[in-house]
Amino acid sequence: MNAATTEILNGTIRRPAHILLVEDSPSDVAMITAALRESHIANDMHVAGDGEEALDYLFRRGEFRDARRPDLVLLDLNLPKKDGREVLAEVKADGDLTVIPVVVLTTSAAESDVLRMYKLHANSYITKPVGFEQFLAAIQHIEEFWLTLVRLSDGVTPSQ
Numbered sequence: 001m002n003a004a005t006t007e008i009l010n011g012t013i014r015r016p017a018h019i020l021l022v023e024d025s026p027s028d029v030a031m032i033t034a035a036l037r038e039s040h041i042a043n044d045m046h047v048a049g050d051g052e053e054a055l056d057y058l059f060r061r062g063e064f065r066d067a068r069r070p071d072l073v074l075l076d077l078n079l080p081k082k083d084g085r086e087v088l089a090e091v092k093a094d095g096d097l098t099v100i101p102v103v104v105l106t107t108s109a110a111e112s113d114v115l116r117m118y119k120l121h122a123n124s125y126i127t128k129p130v131g132f133e134q135f136l137a138a139i140q141h142i143e144e145f146w147l148t149l150v151r152l153s154d155g156v157t158p159s160q
Contacts, residue, residue: 073100088121
């Protein structure tokens with residue numbers, strides 16, 4: 001690899017970070033993917049287009065039985081089938097999944113949604129910026145904070 005294409009491994013887990021993006025808007029998926037690609041921090045990502053698929057992926061059900069455990073979940077609230085509120089509640093109620101950071105990334109700026117998501121133990125709540133440049137900057141800040149600065153668990157459970 002030359003210097004222009006070198007990707008930096010996640011600093012705390014020493015491997016590419018795995019992101020589960022739960023988003024039903026193709027344009028938002030494209031912008032998030034572009035923003036993550038620009039940072040050159042090695043990541044791989046699975047996109048779930050609805051809440052049921054996200055839960056199947058996280059709980060490794062059906063076609064996702066061999067799915068890799070995500071290091072970070074980016075979760076929209078307004079999803080088909082099961083909304084983000086239901087997804088967050090199920091994830092944070094599960095002893096194994098509760099340690100995965102969940103960043104709510106949504107268009108809703110309603111104080112009731114913010115409060116409810118934090119009561120359900122969201123790790124952060126970000127309202128999607130309207131402008132393209134601001135949206136890209138927000139995604140890069142999420143990545144910088146959660147995948148560079150913050151120490152993530154490697155998913156290995158210590159022996160008792």
